[in-house]
Amino acid sequence: MVKLKFYEPKDFPGVSYTLDELQSQYTATAEQALQKIEERSDTLAFPITILENHHPAGFFVLDFGNDKLDLTDNQNSTLLRSLSINPESQGKGIGKAAMILLDEFVREHFKDCSEIVLAVNQNNSSAYELYLKVGYKFDGKTRMGRSGIQYLMYKKLSDQ
Numbered sequence: 001m002v003k004l005k006f007y008e009p010k011d012f013p014g015v016s017y018t019l020d021e022l023q024s025q026y027t028a029t030a031e032q033a034l035q036k037i038e039e040r041s042d043t044l045a046f047p048i049t050i051l052e053n054h055h056p057a058g059f060f061v062l063d064f065g066n067d068k069l070d071l072t073d074n075q076n077s078t079l080l081r082s083l084s085i086n087p088e089s090q091g092k093g094i095g096k097a098a099m100i101l102l103d104e105f106v107r108e109h110f111k112d113c114s115e116i117v118l119a120v121n122q123n124n125s126s127a128y129e130l131y132l133k134v135g136y137k138f139d140g141k142t143r144m145g146r147s148g149i150q151y152l153m154y155k156k157l158s159d160q
Contacts, residue, residue: 002097004105007034007047007059014056015049017086025147026124030059033082037061048105050085050098057094058085062106068117070143071152077115078106083127099134103157114157119143119150128153 007015007030015030028036030047037045044065050058060083068079080102085095106113118136120127128151132138136153143150 001053002057002094002101003051003054004098004101005049005051006109007049011049011056015059015086017084017088019084020087023084023087026121026127027084028082029084030082033059033061040065050094052089052092052094056086057089058083058098060084060098062110064110064113071117071119071141072115072154074115074117076112077117077154078110078113080116080118083118095130096134099130103155107157115154116157117152117154119145119152121145121147122149122151123147 012030017029019027019029034047037047042065045061045063047059047061049056050060061081063079063081065079068077071079083095102116106116116136118131120131122128122142128138131153134155136155138151138153141152143152
């Protein structure tokens with residue numbers, strides 16, 4: 001069973017996995033993402049641990065800072081960044097399950113948030129397909145990222 005929770009330092013051993021060379025082009029490791037959060041002058045980034053059967057299996061960050069405004073005009077949005085799944089746990093549907101759970105997690109913990117935005121590299125077709133399957137939209141907007149062109153995607157959160 002997959003669950004989401006706010007990251008705690010005790011999760012670090014479970015999220016400090018190594019990504020392969022291809023995946024490393026597209027996303028930061030949990031260690032890199034946590035370092036960037038520590039260097040920030042605000043408290044608007046929230047690291048999240050993805051659990052599978054109560055064990056850390058993945059990681060991402062919900063960023064409510066101004067970077068999101070590169071992707072949307074919506075002040076009440078969050079930027080999903082640094083999503084990864086432990087390579088030992090990939091291919092089991094954990095990423096998909098986590099992205100399905102994300103909507104409710106955001107609604108529960110960030111009541112003012114009405115949209116989730118993200119940027120995915122155009123060459124990262126497996127991630128792009130995953131986001132489409134769980135309801136993210138791509139309207140043709142792109143930007144240049146550190147590893148090439150990125151598709152800007154979004155998902156509006158309904159008031160359910």
